[in-house]
Amino acid sequence: QLQLQESGPGLVKPSETLSLTCSVSGGSIRSNNYYWGWVRQPPGKGLEWLGSIYYSGSTYYNPSLKSRVTMSVDTSKNQFSLKLSSVTAADTAVYYCATSRGYGSGTSYYFYYMDVWGKGTTVTVSS
Amino acid sequence: QSALTQPASVSGSPGQSITISCTGTSSDVGSYNLVSWYQQHPGKAPKLMIYEGTKRPSGVSNRFSGSKSGNTASLTISGLQAEDEADYYCCSYGGSSTLVIFGGGTKLTVL
Numbered sequence: 001q002l003q004l005q006e007s008g009p010g011l012v013k014p015s016e017t018l019s020l021t022c023s024v025s026g027g028s029i030r031s032n033n034y035y036w037g038w039v040r041q042p043p044g045k046g047l048e049w050l051g052s053i054y055y056s057g058s059t060y061y062n063p064s065l066k067s068r069v070t071m072s073v074d075t076s077k078n079q080f081s082l083k084l085s086s087v088t089a090a091d092t093a094v095y096y097c098a099t100s101r102g103y104g105s106g107t108s109y110y111f112y113y114m115d116v117w118g119k120g121t122t123v124t125v126s127s
Numbered sequence: 128q129s130a131l132t133q134p135a136s137v138s139g140s141p142g143q144s145i146t147i148s149c150t151g152t153s154s155d156v157g158s159y160n161l162v163s164w165y166q167q168h169p170g171k172a173p174k175l176m177i178y179e180g181t182k183r184p185s186g187v188s189n190r191f192s193g194s195k196s197g198n199t200a201s202l203t204i205s206g207l208q209a210e211d212e213a214d215y216y217c218c219s220y221g222g223s224s225t226l227v228i229f230g231g232g233t234k235l236t237v238l
Contacts, residue, residue, distance in 0.1 A: 111220045
């Protein structure tokens, strides 16, 4: 059974880069059944999709965050990662990783749904 | 791209049925059968309840059903139970420029 677990610093200073890793167990990150995604939820607010990545390295980002988001995959460790640069207090949130079902072709990405989620990790941006 | 529009709250008594709406545009909900619904209990991760508009993942009760009419998708929960009390979010493919868009969420209270 596929399981995901987020890890990373719980506190990041303003203007610095937030870095999180999602470890995949119970299956291979090289599966052609999944993309791998990130979603965040600010305190008391709704969900926001950050982006998705395929094991080959193809990435699809939320256009509103595209200039600050970088995702990568480490197939040797069965992990994928999120980096968010130039953070502010508005980036304080619970960050979730999840399997992202969909289909990508070139620059196009057709998102279907997210079915397996990590438990989430809280990141606070504060000096 | 604005979030999909959901009512902030709905309520119902045990045994009743409720429906949560999710209104988008002809560029997202109206153009694709790619709406998914998530249930989120306080302090927990979201859980997929409906995908591709009407399909239920294995293990999700058949009391949950999805539908769509025009630019509005709906989640119906029949035979309300206390454990259904949670926040519910819709999500849709948003087209080539937006990609993925969530609704603002609906808090369901079981009276």
